[in-house]
Amino acid sequence: MHHDAYPTLRVNREAGIVRVTIDNPPVNVLDVALMADLRRLLTALRDDEAARVIVFDSADPDFFIAHVDMSLVDAPDAFDQFAPEVPPGLNVFQALGELLRHQPQVTIVKLAGLARGGGAEFVAAADLAFAAIESAGLGQIEALMGIVPGGGGTQYLASRVGRNRALEIVLGAELYGARVAERYGWVNRAVPADELDEVVDRLALNIAALPEGVIAAAKQALVPDELANGFQREHDAWAGQFTRPAAEALIRGGLARGAQTRVGERDLEGLLRGLAG
DSSP states (O other), X not given: OOGGGSTTEEEEEETTEEEEEEOOTTTTOBOHHHHHHHHHHHHHHTTOTTOOEEEEEESSTTBSOOOBOGGGGGOTTGXXXXXXXXXXXXXXXXXXXXXXXXXXXXXXXXXXXXXXXHHHHHHHHSSEEEEETTTOEEEOOGGGGTOOOOSSHHHHHHHHHOHHHHHHHHXXXXXXXXXXXXXXTSSSEEEOGGGHHHHHHXXXXXXXXXXXXXXXXXXXXXXXXXXXXXXXXHHHHHHHHHTSHHHHHXXXXXXXTTTTSHHHHHTHHHHHHGGGO
């Protein structure tokens, strides 16, 4: 698979491992183009028996997937093109997470930079995630925009870290470093940045080299939690807030102050909190 087939991704293969590098400057927002490429790639790999492990990282050391494109506020129908492919009971953002969560391959996120909102949801939907101690960060910042996570975040968090910590993360809307994320169970392990490649590559190679059928058997035995009812509750909560004037004003204010720029995204929580001042 050549990079030209997926404009926002760099895709390479070796020894049963598909390496996917997200490359959607300036900060890897989850926009229509990235959504389309991720959906097409995951769908293409679903029946690919030669692919055993998928490793996701970023071409940008500072940002993995920043969050869903906030300019959606000006184009609320932009993602409607994906609606015919979305299973019943899911919105388009939840459907991406579920596509990832139900891949037959083992999916691994190598997190060196920041992942907020939809980016953090993507990390939580993957089978495994490893985060660089010095530079990785995770956050569900939607509350600062007057909404709640709407792409599976509430459900993935409750499953991974428990309801009490999920409420802390969703309502506290702070950026969490790798060590706390590991302690909470949000990621598998916090790893020194200079060891991250080695740790993930070793695990990916070991998994890809397992005897035929072992990966499928393990994923059959360890099935993802059934979250259908939770997804509906999450969507209703998200959609109910997203249509409120306060949410629109906060999102537009964030964009005006530098959200989705490299400078603004470094302290997006502070930028958004400043709107209330």
